[in-house]
Amino acid sequence: MTMIHGSETACVLALLACFACACSDSDGDTPPPPPATPDGDGGVNAYEVTSGPFLRIYDPSVGETSPWYINDHTFVRGQDGTWHLFGITHAEPANPLDEKTFAHATSPSLAGGPWQKQAPALVADPAYGETLLWAPYVIFHDGKYYMFYCAGGDDHAQYQIRLATSTDLWTWAREPAPLFTDGFDARDPMVLRVGNQWVLYYTATSEAAGGAHVVAYRTSTDLRHFGERHIAYEEPASGTYGGPTESPFVVAMGEDYYLFIGPRSSYSSTGVFYSKNPLHFEPSNQVGSIPAHAAEVIDDNGSWYVSAAGWGQGGVSLAPLRWEPTAYVNVTRPTYRATVQIAPRATLRSFLTTFPGEAPRELLTSRFRATGPYLAVGAFDVTDAMGAPAQVERSPDGTRLSLKSIPLGNEPVTVDWNFVFGEDYIDHALTWHVAAEPTAPVWETAFGLDTVFPWVGDDANLQREGDAAGFARWSLSGDDHGSLVFAYRAGSAWREDNRWFASSRGAVSWQPLWRNGGATWTSGMYEGGTFRMAASPRGGDRLFAERVAAALNGADQRISNTRYATPLGVRSPTAIETR
Incomplete structure (x- = not known):
């Protein structure tokens, strides 16, 4: 031997x-290059992904008369260097179908704070068919900020994924029509540039009326017109409300891709899955588990962090993200x-x-x-x-x-x-x-x-x-x-x-x-x-x-x-x- x-x-x-x-x-400094491993023979050429300890950076209850929570959220750094946090917010206890407001907070430093509460970024507008506001995700492209979000609707099989834009992260203008509709409760959009196109990932079910929990995706070249639905990940479990493929977040690491989804084994549990193909992930290729709900991954000038939030979590927390070869x-x-x-x-x-x-x-x-x-x-x-x-x-x-x-x-x-x-x-x-x-x-x-x-x-x-x-x-x-x-x-x-x-x-x-x-x-x-x-x-x-x-x-x-x-x-x- x-x-x-x-x-x-x-x-x-x-x-x-x-x-x-x-x-x-x-x-959470930049990880070393991925290990050089043979490809194509069933091996897993990947990092193992873990986190350090979580520390609370923002509590939405400040200034309120009762506890509030933030659930799915997003971070973006403005062109002036200021960090902005947007997210679902509501008074405790949880009432997801009454979540109609996006919290907004700002800070000069992602991890160092202090985070200051601002006026809400958006409030559900029935004139646009919005019965709720869920899961904003913001990117910057060609001098403009794009906020993708779920606006709900009366029909859970026809939830709206909508877009609002801004030039300064303070004032937002809605696009007049949804980007697309899907179910069951299609929500939690996240956008990544892959090659010459944009990929919008979101959680849904295999059939609009319910089925296997999936991460679906659609592609676009202009961030406004998206194609047909495809499946990037399918979970063996089935259902309607909720499920283990919520809050999808895809990170490109060199030529490799990592999908973060949850909740997995518990409410505060996010699984990490590896693939060479950003449009296809397998349940067997899990390479990490993060003790977080609604996790977002942030690259702060080469220092990697992962966030956590959710019902009963006391706000938003942050931890260093670790990439182990x-x-x-x-x-x-x-x-x-x-x-x-x-x-x-x-x-x-x-x-x-x-x-x-x-x-x-x-x-x-x-x-x-x-x-x-x-x-x-x-x-x-x-x-x-x-x-x-x-x-x-x-x-x-x-x-x-x-x-x-x-x-x-x-x-x-x-x-x-x-x-x-x-x-x-x-x-x-x-x-x-x-x-x-x-x-x-x-x-x-x-x-x-x-x-x-x-x-x-x-x-x-x-x-x-x-x-x-x-x-x-x-x-x-x-x-x-x-x-x-x-x-x-x-x-x-x-x-x-x-x-x-x-x-x-x-x-x-x-x-x-x-x-x-x-x-x-x-x-x-x-x-x-x-x-x-x-x-x-x-x-x-x-x-x-x-x-x-x-x-x-x-x-x-x-x-x-x-x-x-x-x-x-x-x-x-x-x-x-x-x-």
Whole structure:
């Protein structure tokens, strides 16, 4: 197996450390260039996007007799250097269908303030068919400011996206007619220049009366006449009001693009998705999660920030935005392509199936806990996620990979994660190393599987929710068109306490150690289990699951603690590829 160590390891880790430092400065400075990675083979050439701490910069309640909020909003710097903030505003509690006013505030400095409250920028005007005002977005072009916004209407399938213009950011003139109408509650416009055209992104549903939550887009050459609707991103979830594709914001970073949308796992949660194509993003390519609602991204002369607002949030907050380069191993086998991220943290990012006669299909996502081992100390959930392995080994034929001494948060615990890439399966074997007692009782040591599917289950119940005692032969995630099996090699973990199923998220966690209230974990080495992952193009494929489990348990295929010695050919400091 290839081993990255010695001078090669020092070079790789030093460069990664340098990149990480550059990306994590508290002032959100310009990130380094993207890592040079091979393109077109299922890998993810992307930054991982995170934020620093949020600090409140503006409270709309100042001068009012009761608390007020700001929801979707926009920042723009005037030609005189003054910063302007515009946004939905209303008295608490939330009443979205009565939001008829755009707040306006100004400041000489984005992050430094002070922000001063100004008179409202716009108020809903029934003469223009406006029943509400939502989500302004302002750009400057050819000596004029353009404010795109949603004006609502009586028919939720025919919401208006409108335009107002200004020469000074203080006085706004509406265009007489909507730019276009769409549903359900088509709203939250954002505009980006791409090539020789403008792209207006907005949130909607796949059908105007409701359906899959999507980020739609339309293009224009003059910012006034927009073409037909297209879809840039489609979420598996469906509905009408609200949804996980609100507040779309697209950032161009060199030749790459990043889509920010939310709310995701909670009201104050924004997901970040990567693509080479600004007109197409996939749910599987999530590269970040920001604890913010209605997030806007601001580049302040090379310092990057992300904002947060919303109902009950006390106004608008700002945090530095961090761009961390990733490193990964990319593996291609006869029936799948897999991407194992190794920096800045380890995870199985992608499992792309390529069944004969069918279009490739991504089965994993990172929208919940991501796929890989994690530790829960002092509470349930991922309190201590994996960092980058201290050592990476790979076999000469590319079928075996070992990530050694992966740190878990700040705990005195590491894990070895070993892979075997078969022609139609991936084996995972885990070994936990405890150097000293963790800082608090351990509630979970676990392997989490984060899939794109709408349900998960096991050999006793294909659609489970919550805890199930002990380990089963397999778990199965699926829908009507496919199944992802995760089989267990009986007796391969030092204990087999529990499994936890989150069907609505397509997620399952295998927990060798699971204890409500936590348990003492003494120093030593602990085998965490051997598992086999394989996919079927048939939904709910129990027979396939039984065959996978039988194959895994039919012979001694233990793969932990393997050792190989072939030097690894490093194509770039932050990317490793194998076929």
